[in-house]
Amino acid sequence: xxxxxxxxxxxxxxxxxxxxxxxxxxxxxxxxxxxxxxxxxxxxxxxxxxxxxxxxxxxxxxxxxxxxxxxxxxxxxxxxxxxxxxxxxxxxxxxxxxxxxxxxxxxxxxxxxxxxxxxxxxxxxxxxxxxxxxxxxxxxxxxxxxxxxxxxxxx
Numbered sequence: 553x554x555x556x557x558x559x560x561x562x563x564x565x566x567x568x569x570x571x572x573x574x575x576x577x578x579x580x581x582x583x584x585x586x587x588x589x590x591x592x593x594x595x596x597x598x599x600x601x602x603x604x605x606x607x608x609x610x611x612x613x614x615x616x617x618x619x620x621x622x623x624x625x626x627x628x629x630x631x632x633x634x635x636x637x638x639x640x641x642x643x644x645x646x647x648x649x650x651x652x653x654x655x656x657x658x659x660x661x662x663x664x665x666x667x668x669x670x671x672x673x674x675x676x677x678x679x680x681x682x683x684x685x686x687x688x689x690x691x692x693x694x695x696x697x698x699x700x701x702x703x704x705x706x707x
Contacts, residue, residue, distance in 0.1 A: 584674035608654035664693035
């Protein structure tokens, strides 16, 4: 009968570690882009991050403002008609959804900045082939090539 420690050790040895995954990625991506292009993409990511962070702050601010008005009991701005209440609820849920999307995009941009640091930027995470420059210019935080992204969306 196998002991618990042996079973755990076996399971751990089968899982790829982060170090192994990074080493595999680095072998494939010795240099996909010259340093001047990497600097350009780095600058593009930082600009996009600043823009999205501003939008996310505005969205979160509007939700917080509305919540604070409700919590304070200020009814002067509250609608009295049921249709208006429904519209307000819809707008609030839409704003929250948009804010969540912006937060997700910010984390994807941060991950792309990390890939620039570890020299794995520009390689597809599925097939390890280079992502086209045109795609990266439009979506600088893209982590999949067009073929792999289409496969992901179709499944």
